[in-house]
Amino acid sequence: MAAISIRNVIKRYGHGPKANQVIHGVDAEIADGEFIVIVGPSGCGKSTLLRMVAGLEEISGGQIAIAGRVVNDIEPSERDIAMVFQNYALYPHMSVFENMAYGLKIAKVPLAEIKQRVDKAAKILELGTFLQRKPRELSGGQRQRVAMGRAIVRQPEVFLFDEPLSNLDAKLRAQTRLEIQKLHNELGVTSLFVTHDQVEAMTLAQRMIVMNAGRAEQIGAPLEVYARPATTFVAGFIGSPPMNLIPRDGRLLGIRPEHLEPCSASEAMITIDVDLIEPLGADIIVYGHIGDKESARVAARLAADATAVAGKLAVRYAPQNVHWFDPATGKRIEG
Amino acid sequence: MVERRATLGILAHAVMIFGMLIVAFPLYLAFVASTHTSQEIVQAPMPMLPGGHFWENYIAALTGHGGGAGSNAPVGRMMWVSLVTALVIAFGKIAVSLLSAFALVYFRFPFRGLFFWAIFVTLMLPVEVRILPTYKVVSDLGMLNSYAGLTIPLIASATATFLFRQFFLTVPEELVEAARMDGAGPMRFFWDILLPLSKTSIAALFVIQFIYGWNQYLWPLLATTSEDMYPVVVGIKRMIAGGDSGNEWNIVMATAIMAMLPPAFVVIFMQRWFVKGLVDTEK
Numbered sequence: 001m002a003a004i005s006i007r008n009v010i011k012r013y014g015h016g017p018k019a020n021q022v023i024h025g026v027d028a029e030i031a032d033g034e035f036i037v038i039v040g041p042s043g044c045g046k047s048t049l050l051r052m053v054a055g056l057e058e059i060s061g062g063q064i065a066i067a068g069r070v071v072n073d074i075e076p077s078e079r080d081i082a083m084v085f086q087n088y089a090l091y092p093h094m095s096v097f098e099n100m101a102y103g104l105k106i107a108k109v110p111l112a113e114i115k116q117r118v119d120k121a122a123k124i125l126e127l128g129t130f131l132q133r134k135p136r137e138l139s140g141g142q143r144q145r146v147a148m149g150r151a152i153v154r155q156p157e158v159f160l161f162d163e164p165l166s167n168l169d170a171k172l173r174a175q176t177r178l179e180i181q182k183l184h185n186e187l188g189v190t191s192l193f194v195t196h197d198q199v200e201a202m203t204l205a206q207r208m209i210v211m212n213a214g215r216a217e218q219i220g221a222p223l224e225v226y227a228r229p230a231t232t233f234v235a236g237f238i239g240s241p242p243m244n245l246i247p248r249d250g251r252l253l254g255i256r257p258e259h260l261e262p263c264s265a266s267e268a269m270i271t272i273d274v275d276l277i278e279p280l281g282a283d284i285i286v287y288g289h290i291g292d293k294e295s296a297r298v299a300a301r302l303a304a305d306a307t308a309v310a311g312k313l314a315v316r317y318a319p320q321n322v323h324w325f326d327p328a329t330g331k332r333i334e335g
Numbered sequence: 336m337v338e339r340r341a342t343l344g345i346l347a348h349a350v351m352i353f354g355m356l357i358v359a360f361p362l363y364l365a366f367v368a369s370t371h372t373s374q375e376i377v378q379a380p381m382p383m384l385p386g387g388h389f390w391e392n393y394i395a396a397l398t399g400h401g402g403g404a405g406s407n408a409p410v411g412r413m414m415w416v417s418l419v420t421a422l423v424i425a426f427g428k429i430a431v432s433l434l435s436a437f438a439l440v441y442f443r444f445p446f447r448g449l450f451f452w453a454i455f456v457t458l459m460l461p462v463e464v465r466i467l468p469t470y471k472v473v474s475d476l477g478m479l480n481s482y483a484g485l486t487i488p489l490i491a492s493a494t495a496t497f498l499f500r501q502f503f504l505t506v507p508e509e510l511v512e513a514a515r516m517d518g519a520g521p522m523r524f525f526w527d528i529l530l531p532l533s534k535t536s537i538a539a540l541f542v543i544q545f546i547y548g549w550n551q552y553l554w555p556l557l558a559t560t561s562e563d564m565y566p567v568v569v570g571i572k573r574m575i576a577g578g579d580s581g582n583e584w585n586i587v588m589a590t591a592i593m594a595m596l597p598p599a600f601v602v603i604f605m606q607r608w609f610v611k612g613l614v615d616t617e618k
Contacts, residue, residue: 054512054516055515056512056515056516075515075518076512076515076516077515077516077517077518077519078518081516082516083512083513083516085509085512085513086509087507087509089507089509089510089512089513090513091510091514091527091528092532093528093531093532093534102517102519102527103516103517103518106517106518106519106523107518150513150517
């Protein structure tokens with residue numbers, strides 16, 4: 001187990017004036033044993049950042065240190081890390097056992113120990129009966145577990161996950177999420193997990209790094225990020241439906257859909273012109289715009305027993321639930 | 336087919352049977368000729384049924400005891416030369432092309448694109464075009480009448496390099512990265528992962544290149560002058576003396592039949608590998 005320091009890390013492709021910079025100086029300190037999720041839309045540089053930690057991408061600027069050792073020029077296999085790939089990247093011609101054992105075999109670990117380690121990992125992941133099968137004979141979920149097993153047997157200081165759940169169906173994804181959580185509790189290995197799925201980020205992370213366009217917009221515990229988004233991007237990215245951003249007095253007023261409650265017309269703080277209603281069973285989400293301003297779309301989460309109809313809906317909110325943002329910089333305005 | 340009609344089916348079969356007869360008849364004729372004495376063959380209506388001299392002719396051919404006007408070199412030796420040549424060419428081509436394709440796909444070195452196109456351009460230059468300079472080089476190196484002379488000039492293969500390159504490009508990038516994470520160096524990756532994945536391509540190329548090597552005619556004709564280095568395909572030619580001289584056609588035909596067998600065996604044997612490779616796609 002080890003801490004990871006990411007210090008002003010920059011990634012650019014190409015050289016000179018034509019260089020295309022995709023990561024613009026990310027800083028993050030990850031504590032020993034922490035589970036960190038890097039979340040962001042596609043193209044935000046989250047996978048690139050992970051691959052720089054893995055050593056699969058060169059670091060153009062800044063430093064990455066694992067367990068206090070700067071790894072910028074160290075081969076991936078010598079960084080004491082293990083990675084789970086999005087498409088699992090299992091060797092198709094090797095059995096599950098050989099797949100898990102391959103790294104250890106190269107590291108010249110004695111055969112008896114390889115066997116013992118693979119058996120142990122297989123037991124944790126319930127892969128015991130599949131050890132002699134080839135990857136193509138396994139289901140998606142089983143392949144995913146083999147990919148994790150391959151990471152576990154190496155007993156690394158750090159686990160790196162590159163969207164490992166994106167090829168699974170919704171049910172299996174929820175289940176695997178739990179398994180990953182359980183695994184982290186058992187092994188306590190520092191983990192970096194990349195995803196574009198905010199539900200994964202919210203449920204798995206001890207802390208999350210929200211990335212946008214090559215920058216870390218906010219780093220913090222999921223509920224803290226949800227409760228106090230640092231920028232309008234984070235406000236819009238975390239939460240479904242996203243936080244409403246309404247221009248008001250030269251600033252942006254942010255309010256979560258669940259913090260809007262219907263009220264009589266006389267108490268109305270906002271009047272929504274409802275044009276779309278999504279009953280979800282547990283609650284109802286209504287969408288609309290604010291009468292005079294066509295541009296500001298607003299969503300409100302209503303109780304399941306509320307009557308939602310198209311047309312005017314008067315809502316109010318408690319002042320403590322309001323966030324303010326600077327429309328020019330997108331930054332949160334405190335106070 | 337859109338419709339299934341009896342008349343169409345019959346017609347299709349008739350065409351196919353006719354086509355097969357056209358292909359098979361000369362082979363049958365060669366076989367029949369190889370079972371008669373040389374006098375029986377040259378009689379006006381040539382016998383259409385196998386005769387009783389099968390073993391006699393084949394043993395004569397294999398040991399080189401025919402009494403014809405042309406060369407009487409033992410076919411056993413020629414078959415051996417052909418086998419060695421074809422195997423060295425097939426394995427050599429596969430080894431060289433695998434390695435060069437590996438370099439082209441997985442390594443970044445200066446002028447990589449130039450090298451690729453240089454290899455690609457040689458696709459347009461068959462052996463026949465460069466045969467004189469090649470002969471000069473091989474003879475200056477003293478490689479005439481040797482296995483090296485028969486095989487080395489034919490080993491470089493742009494086709495196979497190109498084929499392996501295309502295959503390597505389909506191997507997922509993540510597999511390369513996983514191997515890097517596992518600590519496999521480039522050659523380790525090549526041996527442990529790339530080579531097993533290329534099994535089917537290798538099998539297919541082996542068949543093609545073995546037959547190519549076995550059927551080489553023009554180059555061995557130039558590069559060998561001594562009887563004990565004739566491949567069988569050249570041997571057949573040397574058995575036939577020109578003009579009206581009395582050729583032992585039964586022995587020539589027996590040799591031709593024997594020359595046809597190894598490629599046929601390779602195809603039949605490797606076919607199972609083809610099918611196996613097609614059934615379990617390992618990617």
